[in-house]
Amino acid sequence: MKLLVKKLNVVNDKILLNEQINDNLFKLAKIHFDRQLDSENIKFSQISTIQNEYAFKSKEYVDTNELMILRTKNINDNHLFSKNDVVYISKELFDEYKKFSFSAFDTVLVMVGASIGKTGFVTSNMTPSLQNQNMWRFRPKMSNIPGLLIFQYVNYINKHIIGSATGSARSFYRKNCLVNLKFHV
Numbered sequence: 773m774k775l776l777v778k779k780l781n782v783v784n785d786k787i788l789l790n791e792q793i794n795d796n797l798f799k800l801a802k803i804h805f806d807r808q809l810d811s812e813n814i815k816f817s818q819i820s821t822i823q824n825e826y827a828f829k830s831k832e833y834v835d836t837n838e839l840m841i842l843r844t845k846n847i848n849d850n851h852l853f854s855k856n857d858v859v860y861i862s863k864e865l866f867d868e869y870k871k872f873s874f875s876a877f878d879t880v881l882v883m884v885g886a887s888i889g890k891t892g893f894v895t896s897n898m899t900p901s902l903q904n905q906n907m908w909r910f911r912p913k914m915s916n917i918p919g920l921l922i923f924q925y926v927n928y929i930n931k932h933i934i935g936s937a938t939g940s941a942r943s944f945y946r947k948n949c950l951v952n953l954k955f956h957v
Contacts, residue, residue: 794852798851798920819912819914819922820913820917820926821909821911822909822910823909824908824947825904825905825906825907825908826872827904828841830859833859833861834860838862839861839862839863839865839866839900839902840858840860840898841859841901841902841904842880842894842898843857843859844887844906844907845887846892847882847892851891852892852893853894872902872903872909873902873903874899874903877895879892879893879894879919879922879923880903880907880910881907881930882906882907883906883908884945885906887906888945892907893920893923908947910922910926
C-alpha cells in the first residue's frame with residue numbers, strides 16, 4: 773500500500789508541475805503580448821489565418837480511439853483541451869478533412885452559441901485532431917510568431933468584440949470583426 777501511495781504521489785507531483793509550467797507559459801506569452809502593443813498598427817488577418825469549422829456527421833463517428841474531433845465542450849476553463857467526451861472518426865478520413873486538422877499551438881475561439889467567446893489552445897497531446905463546428909481556428913502566418921502570442925491576440929480581440937455578437941435565435945460573431953480589427957503588434 774505504501775509503495776502505491778508513493779507512486780501516486782510522484783504522478784500527482786508531475787501533474788502539478790506540468791500545470792505550473794503551462795500557467796507560466798501563458799503568463800510569459802501575456803508579458804510578450806503586452807510589450808507588443810506599443811508597435812505598429814496592422815490588421816489581425818495579416819499575422820494569423822482564420823479557419824472556419826466543419827460540422828462532422830455523427831454517422832462518421834467510430835467507437836475506437838482513432839482520429840479525435842475536438843468540440844467546444846472539450847475546452848476546459850484553463851483554455852486547454854481535454855480528452856473527456858472526445859469523439860472519433862476513422863483515420864482513413866484524414867485526407868478528406870485535413871483542412872480542418874489542428875496543429876500544436878493553434879488557438880480556437882467559439883463563435884456561436886452558449887459558449888461564445890470561449891478560447892482554447894491546442895497542445896501536442898491533443899494532436900492529431902480535427903476542428904469541429906462552432907469554432908474558428910487561428911494559426912500564425914509567419915514562423916517567427918509564436919502560437920501563444922496568437923492566443924493572446926485572440927483573447928484581446930475577444931474582449932473588444934464581445935458586445936458585437938448578433939443573431940436572433942443564437943448569438944454569433946461575424947468573421948469580419950476579427951479580420952478587419954486593427955491593433956498594435
